[in-house]
Amino acid sequence: MLAPRYKTKQIFVGNVPVGGDAKIPIQSMTFSKTHNIEATKAQLDRLQLAGADIVRLAVLTKEDALALKTLKSLTTLPLIADIHFKHSLALIAAEVVDCIRINPGNIGSKDRIKEVADACTARNIPIRIGVNCGSLEKEFDNKYGATSKGMIESALYNIKLLEDFGFTNIKISLKASDVERTIDAYTGLRPLVDYPFHLGVTEAGTLYHSMIKSSMALGNLLRAGIGDTIRCSITGELEEEIKLARSILKYSGRQKEGIVLVSCPTCGRIESDLVSAIKVVEKKLEHIKVPLQVSVMGCAVNALGEAKHADIAIAFGNKRGMIIKEGKVLHQVKEDKIVDLFVEEVEKMAEERGKEE
């Protein structure tokens, strides 16, 4: 059963609410050198077009930090500056971006932590404490190793460093590179604080591996009511991260958006080129945001039964096929015409439903 979401504190990254009852925003990260304005802007545009809600940029040098102002003027996306160790970069970034990702324990003295917290308070921007199992503070690494317990203790330590200065505009991530530690860390910390959680599996690998790890870890957490914003890390194309995150939100039952697709497996009764047909259908319906249950069936055996659960279905037959809408046969046409007609009918239905919402 889908658990209710944990009641977390709501913060804002730019104009995007995170936590509370807000829609769960999808994040990603550019991979260009941030000071390369042209390349970074191109990646921001790609991510925005794909549907990212928030984007993070790595800030390694003063040049990167200084480029943020220009980049901010070139995009409407909320931006997060990702900084390790150098508090001076955090101070430059805090003047322009919408959130800083930094671990307070990594930036030196308490005075430095206070300076960064004060800079973020001045612009009312949050800090994301980003605990990563591969870079725990020495004391936690020595005591617990790279375990979920070590990650939780590191998060509590970093939270306290900010809270000691009255700073509570916080979100937290606890990323491990495997499913078990990721779930254990987020689940273990959840009852201890009310800050929103940014979910992710770190270094999740190529598309295939990330799909499995991210779906298992994030899917389970989301179904348990944990998670206020997500990123699916993929060694691959930026757009794939957004597509995967959307699908996880949809199939975990946390967000209703776009096409839920049912299609036949390979089966001896299939009487047409179903594999090619489904590729076309999937691609052409990618843009639809209205929630619709769509079935693509290889023969008439289960088509009518399946179609009862679908908003709209297609069933292939012997050189002919049927389009079934809300349980009723709408068209019976030759196979070479049916895919285009089906796409048209789905788009029409999405438009009708969109107007009703």
Ligand code: SF4
């Ligand atoms: S609907 Fe037909 S083609 Fe599809 S899995 Fe069932 S029997 Fe096979």
